[in-house]
Amino acid sequence: MALAALAASACTTASATQLPTHVAIRVHYSHFDQTKIDVPMGVPITFTLVNDDPIDHEWLIGDEAFHARHRAGTEAVHGDRPNEVSLPPLSVKTTTITFDKPGPLTFICHFPQHEAYGMVGVVMVKP
């Protein structure tokens, strides 16, 4: 309930761009509830990540080369980098990222089978 409420609290927008600077993404039944998100470039964007599944997930955002590394990676847990967030079962995490380049970035859960199952989304960074 609390998790759902938090996820539903959605986003705050940057007045100048009308694009959100706070984004809530909920994971339910191994799917992200938002898969296309526009955010402004050059300002801190806070992501609230809600995992309401009883299994582990992760939220990793980056370009293709970044994801290629993670598909073959072996790190057990993430958390030291803002764009790599481990999501334990029934948990809420926040991370803040400032995107300095325009263009699309993909966020994916790289646990086995999760990407193929549909845990993929795109953040479009707008100038």
Next chain:
Amino acid sequence: MRRFLTGIAALVAALIATTQPAAACAGLIGPNGAVNLLRTTTFAGYHDGVEHYVTSFQFAGGSGQFGSLIPLPGIPDKVEKGGAWTLQRLIRETSPVLAANSVRSALTFEAAKGVEVLMEVRIDALDITVLKGGGAEVGEWATAHGFRLPPAAPEVLDFYANRSPIFLAAVFDADAANARGQRIGDGTPVHVTIPTKNPWVPLRILGLGKNAGDRVDADVFLLTDQRPALLPYPFANGMRLDHSAVATDSLLSDLRSDKGMGWIPQSGWLTKIAIDASASQLTYDLAVDAGGTSPSRVAAGLEAPPSPASPSSQPATEEIALIGIALAFLGAIVILRKSQPVTA
């Protein structure tokens, strides 16, 4: 010809393990996330309001631990080692050339928050725990005990928990099996006795962890007092009726002579359902009305239950009675084990 049967409850799904599961043996969700159906032989017999579910957990080699999570229609009275030849004898009855396997093993779990541990039994190298809880609680319990569930597990666990909040977790300790000298393909027969109103065979669970196009090949044997009514019907989407006839005296006599099978009646009806489907076709379960009249659409997965079953509400058997479900269980879900993370 099929080499394994999965029965009424077919079980399945399995899980994973630290090392690579033996390729030939299908089975488990491996460290790379690949999942193959853990082949099992399963039998569900129903007599005097009690379902007797017999299945076999096979040793797939490797080391570490792996297992399965199986939804049950009610709280079992007893979980014990199955007889030595029941499954093989059923196979021979309908497919004389088929061979079956058998195996075993066990573990000890602590209760996870929100989950009630109803029973713990060790059978050879299998540790069996009967749990009562909602889908999220059972999933959290499995995760807390070191298992990594496939991504479809949260939705599938809820699907079954809304029908019956009873699950059986079977964890196979490959190291213990190796120490016992078990060989790949050996199986441990397990006999679960469940009071219930009607048999129920989860089939959807067989597709858990598989890709949409992956094949699910399983057989379900049903022994009832009279010819049962089944749903879905007519058979389609990969489900086929392979055998439906009065059980022969020789079969009943042979089954009755096996360990723990004294309950076998003097007469009965033998049904064999074959599943030869893609994982995406398996959107249903097998509902059985042992009285031969009207199987439950809810039990068949064709309709949602009126309201979710609550772990803290009525006994599972009561809930199941209300929705017309019954018996056998099956499918497994989960598991993986202590694993090393595979993320990057």
